[in-house]
Amino acid sequence: MALDFDSARLPNPNLTSDHEAWRTQLRRFVDAEIVPFAEEWDEAGHIPIELWPKAADVGLLGMGYPEEYGGIMDGIDSWHSWIVNEELARVGVGGVAASLMVHGIGLPPVINWGTEQMKAEVAPPVLAGIRHIALGITEPGGGSDVAQLQTIALRDGDEYVVNGSKTFITGGMRANWVSTAVRTGGPGAGGVSMLLIPTHLDGFSRTQLDRKQGWWASDTATLYFDNVRVPAANLIGVENRGFNVIMTNFNSERMGMASAMEALGRVCLEEAVVWARDRNTFGKRLADHQVIRHKIAQMKQRLNATQAYIRACYEAVEAGTANPGDIALLKVQASETMEFCAREAMQVLGGMGYMRGNRVERIYREVRVNAIGGGSEEIMRDLATRQYGL
């Protein structure tokens, strides 16, 4: 079948037999440890905590992080990451991937900008899957306008006193630490710092954001800081230079989201094709109706374009020439493709697709979190035009 998840992937000469070996083993892991339970976890609204150590054992959590903290970096490149995003997307439960891999946005600020002591304390247990870290940027008063964030950290002796709130924080309910954007200086981007806030401190509290449209399995939270006293040594990077940390982080997050979105679109294609071949209407297969054939072709066309764009961006990342504007627009390309594929697949599946318990239905309601989270489509276009010097 030339339109299943694997055959609908364009050839990529960057992939070696090592990459394929990783895909094979990761898929075995995902098919045994995640796929059979994913729907149940989604309905239940959480993932069993035992999944993290298992994911650590197979190398999923440590990929791309230094060996000294239990990670693996030697020989690891962007293509390994693409495979992870694809294989986790294949499950068709976005909340599982988002929550399981949320250290992918929470930990890099610590690894790239944190002190040696901070890295040694935080990275090993997070990469072993026994402790958890999240990223806290968005606030109830504003998300996209990062430079205007209002959570205040006032220096008091050897401590910062933090007051404010963060919301839509993926992995926030179980996090032991939150890499948090706080205001330590004046207004605007120049007053923002990153602070590693342990969640056991007095004055920290959180509530689960349930009844979301998608990502049900993710323990997304609102966090509250009420005079939380954080050691000054927990500052990540330089005071008032946090904006740069945040922006650097966004590029890899967006690459990850874009490659996952394309794969989710491909799942929709796969499901639509299986159904169109099987289902008979008006005396012939759905797949023999021109109107359905065109839907399939349009899905594949957009997926092809998105895959080629992802590959171009990952090649630039590998070459050290990545353009944040291109990555921002890739994210838009991917969310529009995912949205299109989810819509068209749902039309092909008809009433069956509308019922809970299938991948297309789940992906359909996970379109918006992808089109908004990690930088909304509107912000991405604006960022790109600024990057391009318009």
Add this chain to the structure above:
Amino acid sequence: MKVLVAVKRVADANVKVRAKADGTDVDLNNVKMAINPFCEIAVEEAVRLKESGVAEEVVAVSIGDKSCQEQIRTSLALGADRGIQVETDANLQPLAIAKLLKAVIDRESPDLIILGKQSIDSDNNQTGQMLAALAGLAQGTFASEVVLEDGHARVTREVDGGLQTLNLKLPAVVTTDLRLNEPRYASLPNIMKAKKKPMDVLTPEELGVDVASKLTMVKVEPPAERSAGIIVESVEQLVDKLKNEAKVIS
């Protein structure tokens, strides 16, 4: 003690294979290939013997063109220590494989040889038995449990009537059944480390084995497609059809 495992490259178990249009063989063009599942169980068993301190070295052998090195690498990622590829483009039958493995055994002198009971592509279920006969070694096929002690292997076999336990003098040949173990996943760090493990390449000529096949494949054709069923109106009609059309009851 040294354990030698044989691994075969086959079409992935999840792939739906097709016959070539001209009926000469199965079409493996662009088909995802993998280690034969029974061979994977063999590797897992050998690695567990090593982890439990019973074995010191696990050697993985595969026979075929260069691409079978991928399956050797997978075995190394799962925990084997080194690999041997016997490189040949020939279309090999079980007897030739058994002769080549016998030649490898003569060079390596392993204490235990573990193979899959059969491969999921050709389903011959012959290589292990032939190897044991050629090498003059004891054999325990369809193993669901293997315990090594005092120079012997106690092998529990899955036979038609239940379980049979044999006590084999080492060195011996064991072939794996499905329930022997559940193979682990190779972790990403182990996949990367496997690249650095040694792999020797030998040829049938070096081993002095003639691999010419005595068998000719006549034809490969797909199974007949199942035609649509019907819904019967009544039990009487069902019984009538079973009796007179299908002739399965009388």
